[in-house]
Amino acid sequence: MTDTSPASADPTSPGERHLALVRRPGPRLAEGLITHIDRQPVDVERAQRQWEAYVDALHANGWRTVEVAPADDCADAVFVEDTVVVHGDLAVLTRPGAPSRRAEVDAVEEAVVAAGYRVARIEAPGTLEGGDVLKFGGTVWVGLGGRSNEEGMRQLAAHLEPAGVQVVGVPFSRVLHLKSGVTALPDGTVVGHEPLVDDPAVWAGGADPAGDGVGTGHADAGFLPVPEESGAHVVLLGGDRVLMAADAPRSAQMFRDRGCTVTEVDISEFIKLEGCVTCLSVRLRG
Numbered sequence: 001m002t003d004t005s006p007a008s009a010d011p012t013s014p015g016e017r018h019l020a021l022v023r024r025p026g027p028r029l030a031e032g033l034i035t036h037i038d039r040q041p042v043d044v045e046r047a048q049r050q051w052e053a054y055v056d057a058l059h060a061n062g063w064r065t066v067e068v069a070p071a072d073d074c075a076d077a078v079f080v081e082d083t084v085v086v087h088g089d090l091a092v093l094t095r096p097g098a099p100s101r102r103a104e105v106d107a108v109e110e111a112v113v114a115a116g117y118r119v120a121r122i123e124a125p126g127t128l129e130g131g132d133v134l135k136f137g138g139t140v141w142v143g144l145g146g147r148s149n150e151e152g153m154r155q156l157a158a159h160l161e162p163a164g165v166q167v168v169g170v171p172f173s174r175v176l177h178l179k180s181g182v183t184a185l186p187d188g189t190v191v192g193h194e195p196l197v198d199d200p201a202v203w204a205g206g207a208d209p210a211g212d213g214v215g216t217g218h219a220d221a222g223f224l225p226v227p228e229e230s231g232a233h234v235v236l237l238g239g240d241r242v243l244m245a246a247d248a249p250r251s252a253q254m255f256r257d258r259g260c261t262v263t264e265v266d267i268s269e270f271i272k273l274e275g276c277v278t279c280l281s282v283r284l285r286g
């Protein structure tokens, strides 16, 4: 595990107190899984440059990053979000639904323990991938769309029950993970590209993406359809700042019009493997 942060991160930034896990893409990246899209050639060197730029964007927004040890035999290891779900001081190590991804989890334990987390695990026959877990308010929504199953959700609920968290299943079918379909803006508005969202009505009430148990109180929070698939994927960087992919300029403008400060990164090589900005990092407590 390596701390990759530059010493020059702006200490006055709202995001400075935060720490994110990242994992460098490995040499087998181009063999990564695809489920809902056709395979396209992946330029691994370009992907490595895009990953560096993604990490630089986190640093430029005042974040520190910790690099999980490589898992070079695992083609999809760069998608580190899927290996762990954190809540409070607890890190729940997942059991990915894709068997080829299960070996990714071991080194993540070392990273979260070093960051001060207690550790729990999803055990067989449960499966869970972090891309299926959307946290807001006192609620954790778990997407049930193939990679995560009811038993994985039940185990996650048991781990989070002492913290008073409600876990709710959301069936879906059109994308790989729940958060491939929807994420939330800082004001609690849930964003999604409607052709890929099974039931937008699920999100009519919006969200509290800080996950601090406090509702947004934002009168407009609800579901906001966005015109591009990548517009459905935002990483919250603190305050009004969001990170998103560069291939959704009309969605980015919508978010700017709503008061967001948007950083865009080119992640085209990861999109070819059904990855998005959310899956390339795990936000930890400060």
Ligand SMILES: NC(=O)NCCC[C@H](N)C(=O)O
Pocket: 032, 033, 034, 035, 076, 079, 081, 082, 098, 101, 130, 131, 132, 176, 177, 179, 180, 273, 274, 275, 276, 278, 279
């Ligand atoms: N959380 C995510 O959206 N993860 C993307 C994982 C993509 C990877 N190729 C997979 O199929 O598992």
